[in-house]
Amino acid sequence: MSLKDKLLSSYLTFQENTSFDNSILDIKDQAIKVFETEGFPSKKDENWKYTSLNSVTKPDYSLAATGDDAIEFKDVKQYFLNDIDTFKIVFIDGVYSSYLSETTHDGVDVCLLSSALTKPKFKQVIDVYFNKIAKNESLTALNTAFAKEGAYIYVPKSMAVNKPIQIVHLSTGNEANLMLQPRNLIVAEENAEVQVIERHQSLSSNAVFTNSVTEIYAGKHARVDYYKIQNDKENASLIDNSHIDQQESSEVSVHTFSFGGKLTRNNLNYYQNGEHINSILKGVTIIEDKQHVDHNTLVHHKQPNCESHQDYKGIFDDKSTGVFNGKVVVDAIAQKINAYQSNNNILVSDKASINSKPQLEIFADDVRCSHGCTIGQLDEDALFYMRTRGIGKKEGRALLMYAFANNVLESVKIPQLKARITNLIAEKLGVNIGFDL
Amino acid sequence: MAYTEDDLEKELATKEYKYGFYTDIESETFPVGLNEDIVRAISKKKEEPEWMTEWRIEAFRYWQTLEEPEWANVHYEKPDFQNISYYSAPSKKPKYDSLDEVDPELLDTFKRLGISIDEQKKLAGVAVDVVMDSVSVTTTFKKTLAEKGIIFCSISEAIKEHPELVKKYIGTVVPKKDNFYAALNSAVFSDGSFCYIPKGVRCPMELSTYFRINQAGTGQFERTLVVADEGSYVSYLEGCTAPSRDENQLHAAVVELIALDDAEIKYSTVQNWYPGNDEGKGGVYNFVTKRGLCEKNAKISWTQVETGSAVTWKYPSCVLKGDNSIGEFYSIAVTNNFQQADTGTKMIHLGKNTKSTIISKGISAGQSQNSYRGLVQINSRAENARNFSQCDSLLMGNKCGAHTFPYIEAKNKSAKVEHEATTSKIGEDQIFYCNQRGIDTEKAIALIVNGFSKEVLNKLPMEFAVEAQKLLEISLEGSVG
Structure with a gap:
């Protein structure tokens, strides 16, 4: 059975086991129909001309996992940004892990989409924003149909979240092949400010296929900084669909650092719905x-x-x-x-x-x-110049590559994150530069 | 009164198609529709050998299995292929031995086109092959060329007289199964030009083909084949016009260039098919496949000025097969009213040290849509391949659109590829700067537009550059220099 058929046939069971109200179920019903007609994109689609999902959709994925409480913080500490205080929303195999997380409802809401979708007090926000920005194309629709968990961040008017928010998805490999469909909703109202760091990490070499959707709404004069770290194992595939709605004078930046994973596809869509908007898209691969x-x-x-x-x-x-x-x-x-x-x-x-x-x-x-x-x-002359100054070939190459990527790193606003990424790059290039850039 | 950008825009928007006349020449036209019998009939009419007929039939059968492509950024009513006549020829006399025998009315047509054969013969020393409604009517300067061993004739003549050359090269660069329109052309092409430059010969004059669609309800399917043997050089010009008609006419040509080792081909086009009236009615659909193959150290240079056609859809390409070969593409595409152009190039780097340059300038006015679509492909064995692409668009008015779709594929680490594109209008500060220096607005605009397209205009042979500038219909008084 193809993955598409499997998803379609399991949709009903999935729907029965959820407790969403009718408005959400309607959205989901429509979305699964879109996916049913469109299916997974193929190389014949102009937008997928160079990326084939064949190898990704081949394994027989489990569509749900139970989560794993046995994971201790020390085991996964390396995947977090620890040197600064942050809010954390952590999911293990797509299931929320309360003991690894640190959420808040104090002024701003940093919590779970599952509770936002079901609890009446969030209904007003959900009605206005949920699935309103995302375009109904096949993969986003697939996510909409199955999404039940993810991060929910709501920053009311003129509020700033006082520390960055880390969204971390861990997959344990308890299932041989696992498909995850996290869904994030981030709303920054007028004048609000928020910084988010997102990471997907598998803890074993079992296949994981993540089809993630993030909706970001930035109100007037709002500022949103979003950082994505994609440094996963060789069997992890990620399709990240981000849809961003910007209002007047807002600024949204998305930095994507892609250092690993079998297949990574970032669909990043910005819609500018006001004047004087600034949109920033940066990436290092x-x-x-x-x-x-x-x-x-x-x-x-x-x-x-x-x-x-x-x-x-x-x-x-x-x-x-x-x-x-x-x-x-x-x-x-x-x-x-x-x-x-x-x-x-x-x-x-x-x-x-x-x-x-x-x-x-x-x-x-x-x-x-x-x-x-x-x-x-890389410029051979520059390499030669460095070698005449006693810098090894490998280090010289690494230095040049740093310089090459530095434009993007420069605009990272969290210094600790910048240091972290610099280290990741050094690790990637197998050198110790000996100084921070 | 000062000449402002608005005036220029107006001038562009209201320019009339001055080649829109129809010449009443008796001609022989096949019934509309397309089937194997028609294909055979065309072949028979052209007195073609058996292998050519079979070649056409094979192409036709393949064409029937294809569907019309839709990926281009153009919208148009699809031509009804069964409602087109696939052969139309001026019928008074099948062939002319000298210019004197040519129907005076036909000669008059050419005069009105501004390409008076006499004049060009004398002044420019250009050898012209004129193709009217798909049939080659005159070829001038044949004798002079023959002394050098250069073959320049209509392709139907070439099929009869030089079958070994045609057989060897036709369909090698654009295979008959290449695409929908190439397959259609391969099946029904009625004429075109053939040119062969022998080893080491530098063609002493510009060779030129002039295409004109005259009859109503006909499609023009010509096929051009240029072969430059080792170490030779040729500069080839192509121009085209059509009468103004309310219905859309189809032009689906195939051009194949073959530059053998150390050869150079320069191919220039001034495309001025009828673009339709200012409400977007009528006009020519220009769906052309042009491709050149470079062997070792060879060079192919495409220069095009696209001002006509309701819908243009063409990508003159270079396959850089031989080591050290060079491909160039220089293009100006002007669209106004409801014209749509989706044009660009493909540079396929296969050999080592291959180089390509792409300069594309788009000017859109009125409600037109102008797209650049290009592919630069560096294959894994193309060591030290180099490409530079630049696509600039100038927008006049806010009802038109300019689009850029570059595809860049590199599979070799030594590749150096650069692509740049900009879109802008004539900046107020640019005009202000000129004003400041005592240049009035009229001249400033002329200066800027001229400067914008100069890189391409400079690449055209002299006599074509003049025509091209005329075609751009932009007042460049005092700034041409």
């Missing part, structure tokens, strides 16, 4: 072996006087493949737009490949839109 990372971005400028900045860097070794498919759409009324898109890649090995497709679709005349894309190598 450093992969090797047969890993595959695909960044698919959309910035839809619907109103005038807005900006968007995209900057994606990639370093590809061994047989890894990278894909960048960025799209900027400027509507006819959206004059005075400044959209910038850049994608730079380095191929380290002869077997590695990169497919890049930076697109512009522009219907307004008074705009400044530019994109650039390069594929190149």
Whole structure:
């Protein structure tokens, strides 16, 4: 039985075991119909031209797991950012783990989507925002149909969450093959501010397939910083669908650090629904072996006087493949737009490949839109220069790669996170630089 | 009164198609519709050998299994392939031995097109092959060329007189099963040009083909094959016009270029098919497959100025097969009213040290849509491949659109690929800067537009550059220099 059939046939059972009210069930019923007609995307879809899900959808996945209480904090401590105080929302095999988490309802709500979807006191917010931003395409719809758990963050007007929020998904490997469909909803009302760090981590080498959806709403003058760390094991595949609705003068930045995993696909969609909005999309990809990372971005400028900045860097070794498919759409009324898109890649090995497709679709005349894309190598002269100064070849290469990725790292606003990512890169490149960048 | 951007926009929007006349020449036209009999009839009409007929039939059978592609960023009413006549030829006399025998009315047509054969013969020294309604009517300068061993004739003549060359090369770059329109063309092409430059010969003059659709309800399916043997050089020009009609006409051509070792082909196109009226009615559908193959150290350079057609859908491409080969693509695409253009190029790097350059300039006005779509592919064995692409779009008015869809695929670590694209309008500060220096707004706009497209205009042969500038219909007074 194909994964699609399995999902469709288990939908009814899934639905019976939940306690959602009718409005949520309606949304889910509609979503499963969308998935039923569209199915998993294939390479024939223009947006999936370079990424095949065949190998990902092949295993016989368990669609639900029981969670695991035996995991101690010390076992998984390394996957958290520990040197600063944070809120934590932790899921083990898709099930909320209360003893690893630290949530709050003090002023802001940092809690679980399952409770938000079922408890009456959240109904008002859920009615306005849940599944309103996400577009109903196949994978998002699939998630909508099955989603019951994830992070729920609500920041009311003029409130700032005083510490970053970590969302961590751990998978134990207790099931041979596990499919997870977490769903996050983040609402920052007018003038609100929040920082979120998201990580998916498998603890064994069993196959995990995560189809995650995150909806972010940024009200007027709101600021949202979202960091994604994708450094998973070789059998973990992740499809991350993020849908972001921005209102006037808001700023949302998403940084994606892709360092591992079998197949990673990031569908990052920004919708600008007001003036003077700034959207920031940044990413660093450093992969090797047969890993595959695909960044698919959309910035839809619907109103005038807005900006968007995209900057994606990639370093590809061994047989890894990278894909960048960025799209900027400027509507006819959206004059005075400044959209910038850049994608730079380095191929380290002869077997590695990169497919890049930076697109512009522009219907307004008074705009400044530019994109650039390069594929190149490390500068031999620069390497030689460093070697004459006594810096080893490996270290020299690493230094240059750091410099290459530094543009993206620079805008990370949490210093401890920046240090952490710098370490991850050093580990990845197998060197000890000996100083912080 | 000062000439402002609005005026320019208006001028662009209201420019009339000056080639929209129809010449009343008696012609022989096949009944509408397409089936194997028609394909055989075309082949018979052209007195083609058996292998050619079979080639066509094979292409036709394959075409029947295909569906019309829809991926391009254009919207149009699909042509009804059974409602087109696939062969139309001026019928007075099947063939002309010299210009004197040409129907004076036909000659008059060419005069009105501004490509007076006489004039060009004298002034520019251009050898012209004129294809009217799919049939080659004149080829000038044949004798001069023959002295050098250059073969320049219609493709139907080539099939008869140089079957070994045609058989060897036709369909090698654009296989008959390449795509929907290439298959259709392979089945029904009625004429086109053939050109062969022997080893080490530098073609002394520009070769030129002029295409015109004259009859109503016909499609034009011509096929051009240019073979440059080792170490040779040729510059080839192509121009096209059509009468103004309310219905859409189909033009599905195939152009194949083959540059053997150390050869160079420069192929320039000024495409000015009827674009439809200012309400978007009528106009030519221009669905063309153009591709060139470079062997070792060879170079192919495509230059195109696209101003016509209701819908343009073409991607002149280079397959850089040989080591050290070079591919170039220079394009200006101007769309206005309801025109749609989805054009660009493909650079396929297969050999080592291959280089390609892509410069694409799009100017959209009115309610037109202008897309650049390009592919740069570096294959795993293409060591040290190098590509530079630049796509700039200029928008005039807020009802038009400019789109860029570049595809970049690299499979070799030594590849260096750069792609840049910008979209903007003529900046107020640019005009202000010029004003500041005593240049009035009219001249400033001319200067900026000229500068915007100059990189491409410079690549055109002189006499074409003049025509192209005329076609752009942009006042460049005092700034051309």
